[in-house]
Amino acid sequence: MTSRTKTQALRLNTYAAKRDFKRTPEPPPTRGTARNKSQSHIFVVQHHIARRDHFDLRLEIDGTLKSWAVTRGPSALPGTRRLAVRTEDHPLDYASFEGVIPEKSYGAGTVMLWDHGTWSGASDKEMLHNLTQGHLKFTLHGARIRGRWALVRMGHEGQRENWLLVKDRDAYAEDDDSLAARYSTSVVSGRSMDEIAEGRASYRQASSSRKTTSLLKFIPPMLCTLADKVPEGRDWLYEMKYDGYRTELITGNGAARLFTRNGHDWTDRFPDIAEAAATIPPAILDGEVVVFDAHGLSDFGALAAALGSGPKAPMTFIAFDVLRTGKRDVRGQSLSKRKAHLDTLLATFGKPELIRIAPTLQGSGPKLLERIAKSGGEGIIAKRAGSTYRSGRSKSWLKIKAIAREDAVVIGFTPSSAGRPFASLAVAQSDGDRLRYWGRVGTGFSARTDNELGAKLSRLVRPSPPEGLEGLDLVPKKVRWVAPELRIAVQHRGKTVNGLLRAARYVGLREDLSSGKSHRSSLRGSPVPSPSRQTVSRDTKVPLTHGSRVIFPKVGLTKRDLADYYAEAADLILPHLENRPISVVRAPDGIDGETFFQRHPMKAMKAGIIRVPDPAKSHPDYMALDGSPGLATVVQFGGIELHGWGARLPDLNAPDRMVFDLDPDGEVSFATVRDSAFLVKEVLSSAGLKSFAMATGGKGVHVVVPLNRTQTWDDISGFASGLARRLAKLEPGSFVATASKSRRKGRIFIDWLRNKAMATAIVPYSVRARDVASIACPVSWSALKDLESAKPYTVETIRLSSRQPWAGYFNVDQAIAPRALEMMTS
Incomplete structure (x- = not known):
């Protein structure tokens, strides 16, 4: 035993003397776990209901857990001082202890692992010195407690060594005192104090004791191809498009595991679903984990909150396919037959609030999409009834997003620096005599509509906004106002938290509406045929060659996938790219091949490429992108990354x-x-x-x-x-x-x-x-x-x-x- 481990053992003498390890489930003292210097130091907070309800803060310092009993628990409100009474050192193994200490034992009561993580800020040597000086500063990196904290010694009261636990003012400081009361379950097992006291096993503990190694192996999922319209015919089956996490559920041997589409084990994130699924016979199910809102629609924001530190809304696994049943691989069978297997497999399952089958929608595909759009749904999935299950993206499964259509009033425009009559239209929602700013419409225009609308706008320019316009603070300062006489039809993909249209696209001029009267269409628009397809290559008439070439081998993403992403993300990217010179990281053969940082456009790069003369007139032209065609051209020529200058045309000497x-x-x-x-x-x-x-x-x-x-x-x-x-x-x-x-x-x-x-x-x-x-x-x-x-x-x-x-x-x-x-x- 080294001198260091002897010192650690001596520090644990008090801990050992107070406990009978034949009675208590607490871990006995050890010599202290040898740790690599590069490893982070751990901390743990345990909620302990004993003679008094308190929280134990334990910091790993020099091989043991230095411990303080914190009355009322930690507070993230800066300036709030919580009494923290120093207690005996605990062994490192105590950081994983959760359970019941029996009556007549020291500390008898229930112990919950309330939070755990790592801390940083000083070395063991510095912390030991600071401990003797009575002032510790450290940064916690936990699931519930984060940021900079301090422990300050007040003095001794008899045998008690009293300290104060204080939260520093930083990004993790809070404006109330609710931190300790906010979480009432274990950060590890998910159990409440009552469930721990009753001895109820957590699903994590139960499943780990089973032979989960005998479970079937993860299979990469089959993926949808984005389409702009719903296919029709008897060979197509339709399902609702859910907004959640694609998940594979593997069951068998009284256990279950859940995996993300990339094969990451997320069982601990969905413990209720996993516990319920443990009763299902051996199988591999493909589906989506979602949270439903009050209207029965999947709500990704609520799901993200439930998986984070937000409200814990109930989660549901929606099963829409089965890959294996028992030892039988059914991927080679038709989708219709696989759905029949799925119905049989879950026929007697009695918890539809946790696991249910995605219903097959009956009726005409386009009309189904119209109904879904009116109800505020995400869209529709169309699958060939006779298709087999093949991992990777397939055209046998199509996803079609619901696109809402609304009528809007044009109230202004943003000037273009690229020679167009305007860059975008500022629009408002009309409700009787009221107008409320609704956002900008920047895509969907042709050269003809540019000129047509430009001529009309030039006659309507005015120096001030329409009288009584609501949401004026949301309007960009560069907007030039026009009289609210033009009505246009727009498509959009929902609304932002501020009520502005998201990804709004111009459809046409509503010349049927009188310029003297306000008009408002129904709030729930209906889908209309998209004037162009949604993937970049088709949307912009830019050909995409070698679309099946794998660009990202580790995750199997192809050039087509990259094009589809930039098409979907165009409305978010383009405002940052407008009139901005760029450089491109190209990897024509994929990221495992040679890469290039390209600042100048190639001769063949034409569609959507703006050639920018060198300000110093000593180099070839640089490039900027003109809308979605530019994005399409970048992808076609092997581009992956977009790097922008810090200024926009026409004045590249005025950084924005x-x-x-x-x-x-x-x-x-x-x-x-x-x-x-x-x-x-x-x-x-x-x-x-x-x-x-x-x-x-x-x-x-x-x-x-x-x-x-x-x-x-x-x-x-x-x-x-x-x-x-x-x-x-x-x-x-x-x-x-x-x-x-x-x-x-x-x-x-x-x-x-x-x-x-x-x-x-x-x-x-x-x-x-x-x-x-x-x-x-x-x-x-x-x-x-x-x-x-x-x-x-x-x-x-x-x-x-x-x-x-x-x-x-x-x-x-x-x-x-x-x-x-x-x-x-x-």
Whole structure:
């Protein structure tokens, strides 16, 4: 035994002396688990109902768990001081203890694992020193408790050593005192205190004791191809399109496991479904886990909240196919026969609130889609009745999204810098004599409609908005107002949290409506035939060759899949790309082949490509994209990533954004990057600048500051450089402001160099050339708190229809204040 382990054993003498390990299920003391220096230190919070109800905070320091009994539990409200009485050291194994300590034993009562995770902030040696000094500072990375905390010793009261537990003011601070009361179940088993006291086994414990190794193996799922219209005929079966998580349920031997479409085991995320499914005979079922709203529609937002820290709405597994029953592989049978097997398999299952079969919809496909659109549903799935089950994307299964149609009043337009009569139309919803701003319509126009509408708009220009217009604060400042006399038909894919139309597309001019009267169509629009298909290659008439070429081998995504993604994401990406020169990362043979960072367009790149003359007149033309055709051309020529300049045409010397790229060394945890992003946000906020966060899809986070194009590159670059250098000077152990690889070791490089003329940064919603096809994804600051990596979404997992994390981004009108500029550049 080394001197260190002897010391650890001595620290556990008090723990051992107080317990009879023949009576209590608590773990006996050990020598302390040997840990690799690179491993993170653990912490645990256990809710303990004994003689007094309290919470035990335990921090791993030098091989044992230093422990404090916290009355009333931790509080995330800064300034709230919770009494924390120091107790004896506990062994590391205690971090996994949950159960009942019997009567007449020390600490008799029920113990729940309320939270667990890791902590950071200092070494063992420093923490031991600080412990003797009576002041500990640390950062917790748990499921429920996060951010910076402090333990401060008050003194001794008899044999008691009293401390105070205090939450620091940071991004995880809260404005109320509800943290401890908010969670009443175990973070590990999901059980309540009563269930633990009654000895009810958690599903996780029960299933782990069974022979789950005998379960059938995961099979990659069959995937739908996006289509623009519903196929008709007797050979097609129709199902509702659900908005949830595609899931494979594998049952057998009294156990069950649930897997994501990429084969990740999510059984612990769906414990109620897994527990219920354990009674199903051996099988592999394909389906979707959803949460239903009050109207019986699947609600992805509610599902995401239920899987996170939000309200725990009940989840349901919707089964729509079966791949195996017992030892029988039925994938080679027709869909109709597989559905019959599914009916037989679940005929006696008695918990439809947890597991149910997706009903086959009866009737005409187009009329079914019309009904679904009117009810607010996602869309429809069409499947060939005779199709066999083949892993991967197939045209035997089609998904058709419901597209709502509405009539809107044109109240203005945004000017175009590309020579068009306008860039987009600002529209309003009309209800009697009331008008409310409804958003912008920026796609669906042809050269003919451009000219036709442009002529009409020019005659209606006025200096002010329509009288009584509601939602005026949501209208972009660059909108030019017109008299509200034109009515147009638009298609859209729902509404944002602000009530604005999402992905609105121009359909036509409503000349049948009198210009002197307001008109409002029904709130639930009906689907109309799309004037063009939804995949980029078809929507824009740009041919897509070699569509089946696999671009991302690890996840099996093809060139066609990439094209489909950019088609669906176009309405989110294009506002960031409009008139912005770009560079493209190309991988014509897939990401495992050679890649190119291309700044100039190839001669054959024509559709949707704007050629941008070099401002210095010393290089070939650069390029910008003109709408969806440009995206299609990029994909056709092997493009994956889109990197944009920091300015837009026509004035490339007037930056419209500032980007801070927090680029961590490989040793830095994402939690540290995340906390650093909030620090940059705070510094920017103190300078009067609003900022937005983006998970880059790589390793780091971008903090993006929209600007009103009134300052120069020297101003922006000077400010960004000054901020980065000040933070590096303030916290030299955490940050560097230079690109040197050697100086970056163990730190975060605050990359401010993107704030120079012609420098680029990844565009929001761009795919990354990474093995999982991750997305550079904008996130709200509140959502960033919960992210566990810089790759929260991939092409396969992102839900574009429900995303509005940067609400108000394009309405921000700000510049760096002279005083802030002077301070950062001095």
